[in-house]
Amino acid sequence: MKHLMIYGASGYTGRLTAKAALSLGLPLLLAGRSGEPLDILAKEIDVAKRVFALEDPTVLDTELADCAVLLNCAGPYLHTAEPLMHAAIRNGVHYLDVAAELDSYRLAEQLDASAAAAGVMLLPGSGGSVAMLGSLAGHVIKGMKNPRKIAIALHVSGTMSRGSAISAAENMTAETLVRKDGKLLPRSSSHVQMFDFGNGPVSGIPVTLPDLITLWQTTRIPDIETYVHVSGDAFPNGDLATLPDGPSETERQANRYHAAVEITDGDGSVRRARLDTINGYSFTPLAAAQAARRVLAGEAKPGFQTPLGLFGSDFAETIADTRIIDIQGRHQKERVMFLDHIEFAVTNANTSRRFYESALGSLGVECVISQNATQTRSGGTRHGLGADGYPRLWIHDDQPVNSPIHIAFSVPERAIVDAFYAAALAAGGKDNGSPGIRNNYHTNYYAAFVLDPDGNNVECVCQTNDGKMQTG
Known part of the structure; x- marks a missing residue:
């Protein structure tokens, strides 16, 4: 036998x-x-x-x-x-x-x-997050014609086992990776994206997860981004050798895992879903044992395979109390910015474009449209930047730059204010007020201010009462 x-x-x-x-x-x-x-x-x-x-x-x-x-x-x-x-x-x-x-x-x-x-x-990844995230992405992909981009996040709660913490420390990827046009490339770790795990949008931090490989292996979708949202003591500090063997059964029962995915089709439409399951340290053994049972029974394909490719998108939902729920409604990024559009003159449009792309990357902002001198009334260069393909921030040169202006971007979490401030300074901005409460406005006014290359005062503010998006 x-x-x-x-x-x-x-x-x-x-x-x-x-x-x-x-x-x-x-x-x-x-x-x-x-x-x-x-x-x-x-x-x-x-x-x-x-x-x-x-x-x-x-x-x-x-x-x-x-x-x-x-x-x-x-x-x-x-x-x-x-x-x-x-x-x-x-x-x-x-x-x-x-x-x-x-x-x-x-x-x-x-x-x-x-x-x-x-x-x-x-x-590899026959159990654990690869099985979870693969099923979640596969569930959404089934209803799409030409999916082009996956943004997927894991919500980790509770504590790590000692072995997992040591493995993670030894294998910490030196750079954050993203898959772009089918290739693994480095990316900024300051870009924060919002995901809804079931209690309203929260920030996901870019990390390098193996799904950058497994989802590409199975789907060949060219653009893949992976994120994590951490709560509790999921990533411990200090002497890892002194950690407990792993979370107790009571701790596992108290800390369920969640995941969320956002997939963009070729026509620009977006579909989202979330996964709710038992704690990862409970899910992984059950999923791995079920995978082994199915392989022993003859369910195998030669070469490198993934749980999604081998077992299909329903695999995770066969494990204990696991559910995948479709999320209806508007694209989450649209809730980040309340600005429709604003335009002003700058000294050098290309220099300012680079600044705003870096400084506002955590808000999901990128350059949407560019116009050269033959296409503008001023005879200079013009760029329109925004999230979700809509240019809300316009900058142009070849016109006099007048007195500095003030621009404020409203965001749902204080973590995004912090990310904006760090990214803006790294991009060459000048500190004009570090992240913190501005009581002169009100007790929940959490903001940061940075001067751009032309001295314009750029603000990022969160005004919710606990620094998190309010739902209801």
Whole structure:
């Protein structure tokens, strides 16, 4: 009989996954590098165990000889994915893992051809956020004609396990990435986008998630952005080795996970949806065990695969209490700015365009239209900038620059005010008032002020009573 081997079974996620697999009646083998904790688990659930390290390929080949599926739960995956993927390909064993680190997915891309030639499937992210976000994006894509851009966010709440925190620290991507025109490129980390996880829009911070690879692998949608919204102590500081093994069952029950997606079609229309599910540390073992069960039953394709591509967009909703809800209504970015349009003369339109694109990037502002000297009444260059394709801020040169003007942008969260201030200073603006409450206006008037290259006073203000978007 061919087995499911869970490597890293004695870790926090590995233990939960082993128990989930056992409850499904799967032919289970426990494996890992540490003998003593593996002994304890093997005796507790009455399953055979194997203790081996990953340095010697011949040892790996021997240990995998009677396995059909290998589920890697041993982080950091920076150290474990490569030897285990290569061993899986050599031995005709399908490889699964629950990695949240980009390295595992890049490696799967690189090994796609050799895995396919060997008839072996590489399925990193078989559980966890990749399964969640893939199902969410796939649900929305099904109703679209020509989707061109995905902006997707994960809301993480509660605490991390010790292993996850150490893996994240060791694999922290040096730069924030985005997929643009099908290519992974660096992007600014100051651009904040609003997402509705079920209680009104909140800010999402750009991060490099593996969905930049998995969603591209499955959908070939050229533009993909990934974000995270964190609440609680999800990303701990200090000595990570002193952290608890992982959140307790009570803590997991108290902190559900959410995700939100916004997908733009070729005609400019936007569809949005959100996902509500159990805590990630509860979802991941259940999803990984179900994925292993289905692969053992023959549901496999050679080469690099994703949960969305293999199981379809309904996969996440088969796991415990998981729901995907379509969001109706206007595009969220339209709620960020209350300015219709304003135009003024500047010394150099191109210089000012670069400034405003950087300073207002956190509001979703970009250049929408540009006109050269033959197209303008002044005979100079003219740019129209805005969010969602509508030019609200117009600047032009080749006319006298008069006294400075004051422009104020209204936003729903104080975090966006902070992001505006930092980005504007980095773009060459001059401080004219750091973020804070302006009691001379009222007690909830949270604003920051920066002078642009021509001395115009640019303000970003949040006036809600708790610094968050109000709904109702």
